[in-house]
Amino acid sequence: xxxxxxxxxxxxxxxxxxxxxxxxxxxxxxxxxxxxxxxxxxxxxxxxxxxxxxxxxxxxxxxxxxxxxxxxxxxxxxxxxxxxxxxxxxxxxxxxxxxxxxxxxxxxxxxxxxxxxxxxxxxxxxxxxxxxxxxxxxxxxxxxxxxxxxxxxxxxxxxxxxxxxxxxxxxxxxxxxxxxxxxxxxxxxxxxxxxxxxxxxxxxxxxxxxxxxxxxxxxxxxxxxxxxxxxxxxxxxx
Numbered sequence: 001x002x003x004x005x006x007x008x009x010x011x012x013x014x015x016x017x018x019x020x021x022x023x024x025x026x027x028x029x030x031x032x033x034x035x036x037x038x039x040x041x042x043x044x045x046x047x048x049x050x051x052x053x054x055x056x057x058x059x060x061x062x063x064x065x066x067x068x069x070x071x072x073x074x075x076x077x078x079x080x081x082x083x084x085x086x087x088x089x090x091x092x093x094x095x096x097x098x099x100x101x102x103x104x105x106x107x108x109x110x111x112x113x114x115x116x117x118x119x120x121x122x123x124x125x126x127x128x129x130x131x132x133x134x135x136x137x138x139x140x141x142x143x144x145x146x147x148x149x150x151x152x153x154x155x156x157x158x159x160x161x162x163x164x165x166x167x168x169x170x171x172x173x174x175x176x177x178x179x180x181x182x183x184x185x186x187x188x189x190x191x192x193x194x195x196x197x198x199x200x201x202x203x204x205x206x207x208x209x210x211x212x213x214x215x216x217x218x219x220x221x222x223x224x225x226x227x228x229x230x231x232x233x234x235x236x237x238x
Contacts, residue, residue: 020089021081021117022153024189028078030197033185035075037197038226041158041183043069043089046109046122046144049219049233051166051175051209053138054128055099063217063235065093065111070228090114095233103128109146122146122158137167142177156185162205173209178202179225201226211237 028036049065069089076085093111100106107124124144132138142164147157159182166175179202186196203225210218217237223229 020076020085020115022079022151023081024153024187024192024194025078025080025083026191028192028194030194032075032078033187033192033194034197034199035072036079037156037183037185038199038201039071039075040154040156040185041181041199041201042203042223042225042227042229043071043091044118044120044122044146044148044156045158045160045179045181046107046124046146047179047205047221047223047229047231048124048126048142048144048162048164048177049095049207049221049231050097050237051138051168051173051207052128052140052164052177053132053166053168054103054126054140055097055105055237057099057101059099059105059238061095061097061107061217061235061237063095063219063233063237065091065095065219065231065233066114067091067093067229067231072227086115089116089118091118091120093120095235097124103131107144117151119149119151120146121149132167137165140164153189154185154187156183158183164205166209171211173211175205175207175209177205179205179223207231 073085097107105126109122111120126142128140130139142162145159162177162179164177181201183199207221219233221231
């Protein structure tokens with residue numbers, strides 16, 4: 001976990017020195033735009049970064065996250081202002097979740113890219129099919145929606161539905177899930193004239209939550225799908 005945190009800080013701080021603002025270029029084709037819709041949808045998606053068990057009626061979770069997204073530079077070169085994109089896009093997010101009666105959690109997120117001009121926001125709802133016990137895992141169903149905010153070139157959203165499982169072992173709680181997404185992208189650029197795209201993607205998620213002290217939580221999560229992602233989150237969870 002310590003090595004992952006060090007790696008994330010190195011990646012995130014080095015990325016901020018090179019900005020890849022999104023500005024569509026004339027070389028982008030309709031096929032490129034569809035692939036871009038899939039990858040951008042994965043970047044802006046509101047992923048759980050938390051186990052499957054519910055918070056409970058008095059529970060809440062507030063945390064900060066950094067995610068590292070490996071992108072297809074051949075596609076993103078056509079969407080980078082200077083025509084030369086980096087190999088990864090870094091996103092910072094702030095999460096808040098609140099437990100409700102009926103094994104339901106609701107959540108919200110706002111985020112900003114460290115090395116582009118993307119701003120995103122999202123909401124989520126999670127229902128615990130099984131709450132989990134000392135002997136059995138927790139299983140939950142989670143729906144989320146996120147979208148870009150205030151961008152001059154693009155308008156994008158991601159809507160996803162996922163099934164998750166987790167089981168705690170002392171201070172460590174591994175979790176995993178599978179997520180299906182609908183990604184929408186529309187452009188308003190002067191450089192291209194492309195139809196809006198709706199694309200569907202799926203990805204697997206594996207993660208672990210560590211609680212070194214009461215209420216203090218650290219999460220490491222990997223997403224494997226249209227693009228590969230690594231996310232690290234730290235916060236307080238009651």
